[in-house]
Amino acid sequence: GILDRQGQVYRSVWDAIDRGVLLDVGHGRGAFSWAVARAAMRQDIWPHTISSDLHQYNIQGPVFDLATTVSKLLHLGMPLLEAIRRVTATPAQVLGMAGRIGTLQPGAEADIALLELAEGDFALTDITGAVEQAGQLLIPRGVYRAGKPYTGPTTQYTDHNPPWYHGRFRYPPVQPPHFGHTHP
Structure with a gap:
């Protein structure tokens, strides 16, 4: 984790950031808790990039x-344009692919996700099982790969709450001591 027992960001984290180390969310099954995220953000530690660490054990929740x-x-308060930049242009730059991916510039690869910013009441869960009600949810509505509509398997929601938000699925809390939690 990045927090000490008092909820303060470790000096070593600040030193790493000062040296150019970039922080990523990498949600996964063990790396995102509301409490840790809020404590870090109160201390002005925001992720430089946002990723899901999506795999077979978290695709049904909490990711x-x-x-x-x-x-x-x-x-948690990140502005929409900042969040989009942190899943597009910034990762492209980190990968040495700026101008080719993560952009809508002419000549880029034109990999595009069409997202709806839905307004409503959405239950969002962290790795501990804590649920928070959010007023907005990004909903994937389409994908273009190399400028052409992607027609393979997709997730299309029929309402503003995907099925897992209706309480039909309860993800068991994961409690690894070294990911997403303050140190014991």
Whole structure:
């Protein structure tokens, strides 16, 4: 984790950032809790990039998809344009691919996710099972790959709450001591 027992960001984290180390959310099953995220953000530690660490053990919760992970950062107060930059242009720059991906500039690869910013009451869950009600949710509505509509398997929601938000699925809390939690 990045916090000490008093909820303060470790000096080593600040030193790493000063040396150019970039922080990523990497939600996964063990790296995102509301409490840790809020404590870090109160101390002006925000992720430089946002990723989902999506895999078979978290696709049904608590991660679900990258759009839901971004929605959690919006809920915590990150402005929409900053959040979009942190899943597009900034990762492209980190990968040495600026101008080719993560942009809508002419000549870029034109990999595009169409997202709806839905307004409502959305339950968002962290890795501990804590649920918070968010007023906005990014919902994937379409994908373009290399400028062409992607027609493979997708997730299309039929309402503003994907099925897992209706209480039909309760994700069991994961309590690894070294990811997403303050130190014991």
